[in-house]
Amino acid sequence: MDLFDCQIIPVPLTAERQSHISFWPNWLPRERADALLERSIAEIPWRKDSIRIVGKTIPIPRLQQWFGDPKTSYTYSNIRLQAVTFPEWMDTLRESVERETEERFNRALVNYYRDGSDSVDWHADDEPELGFEPLIASLSLGAERVFQLRHNLTKQRLAISLPHGSLLLMGAGIQGHWQHRVAKSKAVHSARVNFTFRYMNGR
Ligand SMILES: [Mn+2]
Structure with a gap:
């Protein structure tokens, strides 16, 4: 199989229904991925957010920013993210992801894992604003990290290592x-x- 092709990874939902992950391990050429990583770190106005758990304020172990129409916002774990307008270079990237996946995206949650001590805990991207059965496109840049999935009922696990420049x-x-x-x-x-691209109703 060609390195640049898309891999289809079957993902069982229930006994009767199966979905899948589409995975492009070498989606971006090396030089393009390098330039995007450097630009992201330098130019995105990174937020350092905290969550409150039983009266304690705990910084989340990563930096983040939410892009979309500036009149909209996104809330998860009681963190309200006011949207920042897509800069032109990120809009170009968004359009490339749309063309490759043949899906529409108009929002992006971007996470910056500074090193191996940054992480994101078990969760699903299932906020009601994302609509019914949202599709999430995830572009990885920089250090290769392991993306783990765990089925809610069967506890089946999947693990996919996400290289620099890969799209999932x-x-x-x-x-x-x-x-x-x-x-x-x-x-x-x-x-x-x-970069995790999503689609939300509204502009
Ligand atoms: Mn997620």
């Missing part, structure tokens, strides 16, 4: 039946930036 599309129904995470890793000492 989680298909319909996955958010409703699976959670995903990027665990901490002592072996990782460099940065990863992850």
